[in-house]
Amino acid sequence: MKRRKSVKKNQVTISVIKADIGGYVGHSASHPDILALAERLMDQARADGVVVDFCVTNVGDDLDLIMTHYRGNDSKVIHRLAWDIFMAGTELAKKLKLYGAGQDILKDAFSGNVKGMGPGVAEMTFVERKSEPVIVFAADKCAPGAWNLPVYRIFADPFNTIGLVIDPQMHDGFKFEVHDLYKDRDIVLSCPEQMYDLLVLIGSPENYVIKNVYKKNGEIAAASSTQKLAFIAGRYVGKDDPVLIVRCQSGLPAVGEVLEGFAIPHLVSGWMRGSHYGPLMPVARADATPSRFDGPPRVIGQGFQVNNGKLVGPRDMFADVSFDLARKRANEIADYLRRHGPFEPHRLGLKEMEYTTLPQVLDKLMGRRKRKK
Numbered sequence: 001m002k003r004r005k006s007v008k009k010n011q012v013t014i015s016v017i018k019a020d021i022g023g024y025v026g027h028s029a030s031h032p033d034i035l036a037l038a039e040r041l042m043d044q045a046r047a048d049g050v051v052v053d054f055c056v057t058n059v060g061d062d063l064d065l066i067m068t069h070y071r072g073n074d075s076k077v078i079h080r081l082a083w084d085i086f087m088a089g090t091e092l093a094k095k096l097k098l099y100g101a102g103q104d105i106l107k108d109a110f111s112g113n114v115k116g117m118g119p120g121v122a123e124m125t126f127v128e129r130k131s132e133p134v135i136v137f138a139a140d141k142c143a144p145g146a147w148n149l150p151v152y153r154i155f156a157d158p159f160n161t162i163g164l165v166i167d168p169q170m171h172d173g174f175k176f177e178v179h180d181l182y183k184d185r186d187i188v189l190s191c192p193e194q195m196y197d198l199l200v201l202i203g204s205p206e207n208y209v210i211k212n213v214y215k216k217n218g219e220i221a222a223a224s225s226t227q228k229l230a231f232i233a234g235r236y237v238g239k240d241d242p243v244l245i246v247r248c249q250s251g252l253p254a255v256g257e258v259l260e261g262f263a264i265p266h267l268v269s270g271w272m273r274g275s276h277y278g279p280l281m282p283v284a285r286a287d288a289t290p291s292r293f294d295g296p297p298r299v300i301g302q303g304f305q306v307n308n309g310k311l312v313g314p315r316d317m318f319a320d321v322s323f324d325l326a327r328k329r330a331n332e333i334a335d336y337l338r339r340h341g342p343f344e345p346h347r348l349g350l351k352e353m354e355y356t357t358l359p360q361v362l363d364k365l366m367g368r369r370k371r372k373k
């Protein structure tokens with residue numbers, strides 16, 4: 001297998017590339033034929049040595065391709081593979097007349113990287129440790145800022161992660177790379193020293209999103225997708241439905257500390273028509289089928305042991321009774337919020353609604369307004 005020169009031989013890359021290429025029924029799930037097609041094409045790619053291993057999964061109407069390889073982040077070969085699978089899937093989705101076929105495919109011609117073309121991407125490259133537990137989270141019906149609160153809890157909050165207090169390997173804390181969505185720039189903040197500064201930014205998840213988390217020695221710990229569809233398309237095209245990769249254990253948060261970040265279903269923007277706040281409900285993959293009011297928003301966690309690039313797994317990490325209470329709470333919160341109907345703060349504030357279908361209605365009502373680009 002050819003490796004990129006810049007990537008060291010022993011550095012494995014996990015690439016998670018996802019797109020909504022059609023929903024079944026409506027925006028609630030992925031069709032089994034689409035998943036089977038992706039599985040078949042990925043299988044071929046593995047046989048051809050393009051990837052070392054893969055896992056095809058879905059959360060709601062989003063198809064997630066989890067891939068391992070030795071080609072580094074932003075590999076043209078890997079991005080091309082994902083793109084081709086999304087194109088083939090779109091064709092099939094059109095044939096099946098699935099809902100919103102090709103929804104996240106915003107550009108026609110592949111130019112080397114799927115970033116900026118619609119699909120979401122999270123990637124990380126690292127030297128595989130003696131044992132390498134990794135969890136890939138995928139969410140539906142929400143924006144990339146959905147990860148801010150759990151990632152903060154996991155890597156900076158000692159009330160969530162006791163390892164920050166009692167594990168000498170974690171006691172120094174972590175560095176957070178935050179992406180400014182509106183100004184397209186990154187800022188790195190170190191915790192616990194700059195914890196309050198970090199919160200100034202990430203407490204506003206519609207504006208700032210955590211992109212990467214590093215150990216103080218620079219080793220990657222977590223990576224998320226930060227692409228915002230509406231900014232790429234300049235209009236409403238469904239929610240971004242982000243993905244997140246987290247490495248665990250041995251100087252990083254334990255698997256249980258990582259999952260604990262999702263034990264309280266926090267409010268995220270998304271849900272029906274990408275226009276409402278709702279609780280992010282941690283669910284087993286079988287329950288990743290947003291239904292009530294197209295939601296509430298869901299997150300799945302697929303766990304793997306990475307073994308010489310092989311993805312041993314997945315284990316369905318939220319398929320556990322210890323998350324029953326989180327789910328019950330999420331449903332109660334959802335029920336309460338729903339009673340607000342079209343009122344804020346269930347409905348997003350007007351600034352966030354700029355990228356939904358509301359401005360068209362406002363235009364009609366108030367006469368044409370100058371629209372934000």
Ligand code: F6R
Pocket residue numbers: 026027100141142238239270271272273274294
């Ligand atoms: C949210 C989402 C759905 C749709 C809603 C309306 O991300 O995808 O809630 O916004 O079902 O869809 P259309 O406008 O396609 O009928």
Ligand code: MG
Pocket residue numbers: 020022023026027061100103238
């Ligand atoms: Mg959809």
Ligand code: MG
Pocket residue numbers: 020060061062140141239241
């Ligand atoms: Mg979706």
